[in-house]
Amino acid sequence: MDKELGKRITYALREMHGKIDLSEFIARRIRSKELFEYVIAVMLSQNTSDRNAIRAYERLRDLLKGSIVPEKILQKRFDDIVNAIRPAGMHYQRAKRIIELAKLFRNSEFVNKIVNDIINMDVEEARKLLTNLPGIGVKTADVILLMYFDKSTFPVDTHITRITKRLGYLDKYDYESIRRFWMDIINPRNYLEIHLLLITHGRRICKSRNPLCNKCLLSRLCKYYAGKNIL
Secondary structure, three states: OOOOHHEEEEEEEEHHHHHHHHHHOOHHHHOOOOHHHHHHHHHHOOOOOOHHHHHHHHHHHHOOOOOOOOHHHHHHHHHHHHHOOOOOOOOHHHHHHHHHHHHHHOOHHHHHHHHHHHHHHOHHHHHHHHOOOOOOOOHHHHHHHOOOOOOOEEEEEEHHHOEEEOOOOOOOOOOOHHHHHHHHHHHHHHHHHHHHHHHHHHHHHOOOOOOOOHHOHHHHHHHHHHHHHHO
């Protein structure tokens, strides 16, 4: 895939959106937490807005008196956990997965091994390890690897999927094809920045309805825009 395309996209996104406010993204906002709490927060952010995820995360912290640790999770009633994380949606399913993870993470030897394994594994091995855990799919795994462990991978959310489809450079748009597209054209040291800039771009400009193409510096690279302007 064309590295020059990646450079042009990187430049355009930086020009439009400047420095990213990391507090808008729950996965960066809580990076200093222990791995268990971080995994739970990322799980809560899937298939919902960061605003709802932050509400659910903070309500769970309040329920547990300030810190999300396995022992406290396992001391609470299932219904209390469900109610705390309700703002994130899919609360019954998520609560079950949180309890399953708490049972694993209460074992300190398990935690130490998984952290050491991930640090020493390549990205694809680490993805497989994480996706074998309850409730962790490929996107959650990619977020954890990129933002917590500084591994070179590229999570794909709904905004990034929409932007990639509109740019129109792929034959198919499944998760892995989109992930690989961005990993191929973007400099690995910029994966995190471009991931967050694309999400910001999807929120501000390349919206699902009525995208603001007249304000978009990617329009010259975009087949969706070209199609709109064919006479």
